[in-house]
Amino acid sequence: MVATAVVRVLSLPGECEGPEPAVSCSGHGSYGMVVENNVGTAIEVELDKEVKVLYPGKSCSFDITRASEKLMKVHCRDDPSICGTRQVEDISTLRASESFGSFGGEVADFVQKEQQQVEREKSLLQERKDRMEAFLEKERRKNAFCVLAGSLSCTALFLGLLVLWSCLDPQDEVSALLLSLGVVLSLAALSWCSWLAQGFGLNYPGPRRKKLAYYGSFGCSVLGGLAVTIAIVRYVLAGFWWTVLAAGLPCCCLSIVMCMANWDSSEIWEIIQKESVSERTIVFRGKVFPGTGKCVCSWPGKYESAWDALVTGSRRGNISAAVVFLPEGSEHFGQHDPIPENEKLPGSCWCVPLYGEPKPWGCHWWTKWIANIEKAHEEGAEMEVYFFKGMKGRGKVRNFSTAGKENLRREAIQEKKQTQDFLQSQAFLEACHQGIECLSTEPREDSSSQYSREVQRLFLAWLPEEERHFMEASEGLGNSQKAEVAWLERKGYAYTEVDIFQWLQ
Numbered sequence: 001m002v003a004t005a006v007v008r009v010l011s012l013p014g015e016c017e018g019p020e021p022a023v024s025c026s027g028h029g030s031y032g033m034v035v036e037n038n039v040g041t042a043i044e045v046e047l048d049k050e051v052k053v054l055y056p057g058k059s060c061s062f063d064i065t066r067a068s069e070k071l072m073k074v075h076c077r078d079d080p081s082i083c084g085t086r087q088v089e090d091i092s093t094l095r096a097s098e099s100f101g102s103f104g105g106e107v108a109d110f111v112q113k114e115q116q117q118v119e120r121e122k123s124l125l126q127e128r129k130d131r132m133e134a135f136l137e138k139e140r141r142k143n144a145f146c147v148l149a150g151s152l153s154c155t156a157l158f159l160g161l162l163v164l165w166s167c168l169d170p171q172d173e174v175s176a177l178l179l180s181l182g183v184v185l186s187l188a189a190l191s192w193c194s195w196l197a198q199g200f201g202l203n204y205p206g207p208r209r210k211k212l213a214y215y216g217s218f219g220c221s222v223l224g225g226l227a228v229t230i231a232i233v234r235y236v237l238a239g240f241w242w243t244v245l246a247a248g249l250p251c252c253c254l255s256i257v258m259c260m261a262n263w264d265s266s267e268i269w270e271i272i273q274k275e276s277v278s279e280r281t282i283v284f285r286g287k288v289f290p291g292t293g294k295c296v297c298s299w300p301g302k303y304e305s306a307w308d309a310l311v312t313g314s315r316r317g318n319i320s321a322a323v324v325f326l327p328e329g330s331e332h333f334g335q336h337d338p339i340p341e342n343e344k345l346p347g348s349c350w351c352v353p354l355y356g357e358p359k360p361w362g363c364h365w366w367t368k369w370i371a372n373i374e375k376a377h378e379e380g381a382e383m384e385v386y387f388f389k390g391m392k393g394r395g396k397v398r399n400f401s402t403a404g405k406e407n408l409r410r411e412a413i414q415e416k417k418q419t420q421d422f423l424q425s426q427a428f429l430e431a432c433h434q435g436i437e438c439l440s441t442e443p444r445e446d447s448s449s450q451y452s453r454e455v456q457r458l459f460l461a462w463l464p465e466e467e468r469h470f471m472e473a474s475e476g477l478g479n480s481q482k483a484e485v486a487w488l489e490r491k492g493y494a495y496t497e498v499d500i501f502q503w504l505q
Helices: 103-145 148-165 172-200 207-235 241-262 267-280 304-315 351-355 364-379 401-418 426-434 450-462 465-472 481-493
Strands: 007-008 029-035 043-047 050-056 059-065 067-078 083-087 094-095 295-299 382-387 497-498
Touching: 029 050, 029 481, 043 059, 050 059, 050 351, 050 426, 059 481, 067 083, 067 103, 067 465, 103 207, 103 304, 148 207, 148 382, 148 481, 172 207, 207 241, 207 465, 241 497, 295 364, 351 481, 382 481, 401 450, 401 465, 401 481, 450 465
Parallel strands: 029 094, 295 382, 382 497
Antiparallel strands: 007 067, 029 059, 043 050, 043 067
16 A cells, blocks of 8 residues: 655745745745655655655655645555655655654555565575475486486496407408497497486485496496407407498597587586476476366466465365466477467467467467366366456457467567667656665565566656557456467356455465
8 A cells, every 4th residue: 555645734934943945036935845765665755746756765855935835745656555644844854654644654564565575485486496406306316226227237238248349359341340330339328328327326315326326337438438449459450440430430429429428417417307307396287177166277477476376286186277387498398389270360370379479488388278278168167367466357458369469569569678768768867866776676476576666667657658558458467368368258268357366365
């Protein structure tokens, strides 16, 4: 809530106990009044239609003309409903926390609640990281005890084969060719198994076991290279010089490749394992339960902690959900699915009607989402669409056929925020001069911060009126959600509009 302070005072000449009043050209006395922002968030102060924005820890001054009735208003930029009132008197300094009635207390409560949200998001983010690390550690141990044993055994087996090939002398060109082929294939298999063993050895529990697994497999690779060298020398001495090219050249190339792979094997294996864990912890393909109960069919992704709670509840069998999330690094990320001919929609893939153009993340998720929606519809489930906090029913596109075009327009407008036209605009430069950097950059439950919200307000105010109205009317649903809701309406499927607020308590 935002408090607006209104002060109604009749200032008379000679009543000021502060500094000597200045004399205006009209002959009326005037004095300076300073307003300090000590409430921890951006506020807006208005006096006689003069509006000034104050950032935390900053102050501004107003020239107060005596013998005139004044009305000062103050409200919180993040929540204009928080306001308070005060009469403008011969006071040189007003403090936002104490000089405007209930405003100070209300805005303090607002800031405190927001800080609690920030701390909660930090805590939940850390919990997600800890959960991910725990799952990753479990995966490491599983691989260490299962896969590592097999890869080490195979490494030793192929090392034995290389030793065998190095002990045999070719009798003719055919046997020399077969032995050369055996050497190359055995070294390739040895190198692959050794690389696997080294990768899993890095994650082996315990420093001694880790070193033994890593250096043991590496030692097998070195011995394998030595065995190859001995074998080729024996073949050449037996009169088959061309085995240097037939076996030596491929083995040299193979050794170089494996050396390069081993150079950053720890990073490669870390990425592989994290992607594997991601597939089972972050990726969500939906889970629609039988029956006519409620089913979450559209969800605003910017509420990360609420999303995490939704996915956890669905995996435990408590919440039916048709929503899909395939993040970067997952198996189907970036995959584009063609539009069935019977839909009679333009575009090479679903990205075109959804976003107006192909996107890097692809549209396979949409195919899966449609399948989930059809299942929910067949079950007779009550479909729920969740909107941004306090924006239930807002942010929809005209219809599914316009979703892509509207998305392109939003993107084109939003891109202007990064251009020099806005960054060098008078409003933004003044905000920088007045201390916009004093605003917190820590995200709350909707992934926004004091700073990002203030920049967005300045950006919207800077836009032409038509574009500003378009962007404001678009608030309420995420970009993908707009297409989801339009699709439900296109199919004639009834849905219930729900405010995300109930998940944020």
